[in-house]
Amino acid sequence: MTQHTTFDPNSDAEWEALRLLGHRMLDDLFDATRALPHTPAWRPMPSHKAALFEEAGPETGAGAEAVYEQFRQHVLPYGNGNWHPRFFGWVQGNGTPLAMLADLLASGMNPHLAGFNQAPAAVEQQVIRWLGEWMGMPGASGLFVTGGTMANVHGLACARMAMGERLGRNPRRDGVQHWPAQAGGDPVQPTQGPLVFYGSTETHSWARKAAEWLGLGDRAFVRVPTGADHRVDIGALQAQMAADRAAGLVPFAVVGTAGTVNAGAVDDLDALADVAASNGLWFHVDGAFGALLALSPRHRHLLHGMSRADSLAFDLHKWGSMPFECAVALVRDPAVHTAAFRSSAAYLGALPRGVSAGGQPFNDVGLDLTRGFKALKVWMQLKADGVHKFGALIEQNIEQVQRFAQRLDAHPEFERVGPSPLNVLCFRYLPAASSGNTSHEVHAEFVDEVNRELLMRVQERGVAVPSSTIADGRFVLRMAHVNHRTTDADMDAVFDALLEIGREVSAEFSVNRGQQAR
Ligand SMILES: Cc1ncc(COP(=O)(O)O)c(C=O)c1O
Incomplete structure (x- = not known):
């Protein structure tokens, strides 16, 4: 009989050795985290260390002990420094010891979060419900995604789907292409001008990526100037929109930012919501870090109007201190959210009972089918410490x-x-x-x-x-x-x-x- 092959240890002795190694890893991480205030905020990787990363791919293994030693000596000391108390670069959170452990639990359990009839899906639904309530969007549909960029792209994708339909288009079927008339075929897409959306010149670069990625093109993102306070100029927005309409463009969404990268400014979200409502447009808010001001009794007034958003994107790996990657996309109307993403496949069909009975709620409201258990760390940190x-x-x-x-x-x-x-x-x-x-x-x-x-x-x-x-x-x-x-x-x-x-x-x-x- 050939020996069974597995990545699991093969004997009691091997299991015990890996357990001990695991305990050492945890001890080392705890020691390193506690020592952070007494270590450099960043250290450049010495050039001789680079040789390790030039090695050819291993055909046979050196064992877990050996590779952990390489990690400990050559990787762990040379991160970009964002877990350190004196790191203030870009907008990168620290992570927390409890969330680190939660990520270990999530990886160890390794559930598949397309949905399904399982407790981890209930955890994600519960955290989304809490966050929706705290953000002023109770009952919103949502899901965890990798980062603010993805969460924002997600919101804009919903906007394009929802508004496209309202404008008499069929964006899921036709995309942004102009299909020729076909005898006996589907009706041709109405000849309307290009779709455009609006945000301030201070909008994060996700908006450009989104415009390009969604096939709208960078020209579809109309940048509106800001005032001296770095907030979008509402008068300029209205004037630009009127001029664009006159030129045959078709506005479909307005983007507000809660917390701009350069100044931390919060757009007048209530005024933007008014502009969106009076023009029949989708209102999306990028609250990558600023949306979390909703958790601060002292500062949440700055977000007045955010609760009127059709979609909201925010990170928990920035001001929520969660380890990467951890962000949330919320969409006010669950039906609109599902309509933008649901797709059926025979092998994903749900049955009334059994594992598939939970359906694919997250696969139905986002791009990813296979998803990890990002919500666990948020659930555990919130339950351990409370939102206050x-x-x-x-x-x-x-x-x-x-x-x-x-x-x-x-x-x-x-x-x-x-x-x-x-x-x-x-x-x-x-x-x-x-x-x-x-x-x-x-x-x-x-x-x-x-x-x-x-x-x-x-x-x-x-x-x-x-x-x-x-x-x-x-x-x-x-x-x-x-x-x-x-x-x-x-x-x-x-x-x-x-x-x-x-x-x-x-x-x-x-x-x-x-x-x-x-
Ligand atoms: C305002 C704003 N929006 C979007 C993003 C992109 O978020 P992420 O880096 O999580 O993709 C950032 C990142 O700094 C940001 O500050």
């Missing part, structure tokens, strides 16, 4: 950023750039040292160079990880704070380090410029 703690952490982040901003404002060597009403802050170091040239343009370039170098040094020295953006054509430092581990002392240490390194860089650069000028 999520709100309190959001308030803590905003307070820390506002205090940091006050320190910037009070210091002559820093300049705040743009509004920072919430947890996103753009600023630059203003070199006290001279650029060696009085021309405004040359000095501005000098300031850009100093800030670029300052950012790289702060990261490379492991002090902290802010990121950057471009504001009015100039390089600026940017902190987007969704970090539940950051203490007030961390914020102070980051401020002091930025000042010290900023002085160091500007002194070096001005000496260099002086020498070049000679």
